[in-house]
Amino acid sequence: MKDALVAIATHTFKEAIRDRILVLFVVFAVLLMAFSTILSWLTVGSELKIVTDIGLAALTFFGMLVAVFIGITLVHKEVEKRTIYAVLAKPVPRWLFLLGKYLGLMLTLAVVLGLMAIFYLALVTWKGGTFPTHLLPAIWLTYLEVSVITSVAILFSCFTTPMLAAVFTLGTFLLGHLSWGLRELSAELTGAASWLAIGIYYLLPNLETFNVRPQVVHDLALPRGYLLESFIYAAAYTIGMLLLAVILFRRRDLK
């Protein structure tokens, strides 16, 4: 079973890394980061801050795009090309297939974000003169954020078309950054409405959990335990989404 998992993950990684769209996103991200140095000439002071801000935003934005556009096609492509039948004809349970796909994509994202982060850190080091260790937590949390988005993309890709899955996942990304409003709203409401608001708040991924950019840019310390708690949140949420994906995928008729 372990061999099958490794084989599926490796195959997914090899396939994803050859995708042209991936190269395009990385090139755009790098260009945007490089452009931030030009933009920083327009400001009075805060040049390093602008380069740092834009770079972190580019990492998150393009990381999210990679997660969405590769995540949504993972299952669909296999079904369309009929390669899934060859895999599932072997003693490979469907959950293992999905897990392998997810791990392969996470490996791809690790490589992509890693490459972008190396360029980004080099740029900030060149601009600031010292290696910005304080930015590392933000990069790590960006990886956690895209891992959550990937799990959501895989969930949607299990029961709908790639186009709809992309719309749903991008919608979830937007909602995930606005869900804090539901928590505030629940405090204003009473009774069932308040419970409903807080229920939706907990069901949606709270992607603001992974947004510590305002703090790290100003080199402010994160509270003790924050990284661990956000990791537990990301892991539990991802596992939850993958379990839902497995439940749906098991019922899917692939004939």
Added chain:
Amino acid sequence: MSMSRFRSGQRGVAATLALWLAFGASLAIWVVAQRAVDYRRDTWPEAYPLLFLPSGQYLKVSSLGFRVLLADVIYLWSIQYYGYHRTEEGRNYLWHIYDVITELDPHFIDAYLVGGLVMANDMADPGLAIELLEKGMEHNPDDWILPLDAGFYAYLELGQPERAAAYFDRAAAIPNAPPQIARLHAHMYEQAGDLEQSLQFWIEIYEGAEDERVESIAWQHIYDLRVTLDLQFLEAAVGRFQTEQGRTPSSLRDLVDAGYLSGRPVNPNGSPYVYNPITGQVTDPEAGQRRAAQ
């Protein structure tokens, strides 16, 4: 054959159940983790959420054409933020936040009005509120509620009737402005700082409002004026009780029982006022929250 199919069906149901149970467990874990993260974020220093707001000009460029949407998001956030954070840090960033919102969307009238309310009432800085409204008037010369609001702050909060008169003139000259503005102007000098008259004025504006925005802003003023008047009355009643009974009332109920109040005092939303027997102060439990029109 049928037995094996039955067994495999049973295994399938058991597996589905196990998956749902596992999902429930992961849901419980992520809710607990989210609560822990929320707690950490709630207890971060006040300045943290305010640090990452660049200038409006910069955001205009970087919002990729979504600047009005961005203005909405910052506006929504600011309302929540100032509902709970009436602190010195919040005050320092107050102008910056509403300046950014109105820079992104110069025709966002509610942002000028609500920003003005937060500045004048919650942060006790009516001068800053007028500055924001001035910016609004510059971008929206056809909107009479902006100079009316500025005049109101100058009249009531700053006690500057001449300045207020100039704003009321400006508001009254705009087509579709309600006729009450001209009347307010006429009686302004003899009634400067009169809360009851101001309340009456906003009630008339509220009742004659033809759009939701005017209704909403009039209601905010009615609410704040009503509460100010109620609190003045209640604190005077507490003072009278102390003088006449020789002790501090232990609750507002004491004032009702002793005949100083006719009933349990409530704010315009119907929530009871809160009394602190140690300090003798009465407060509004919903102070600082922006309210929907009734």
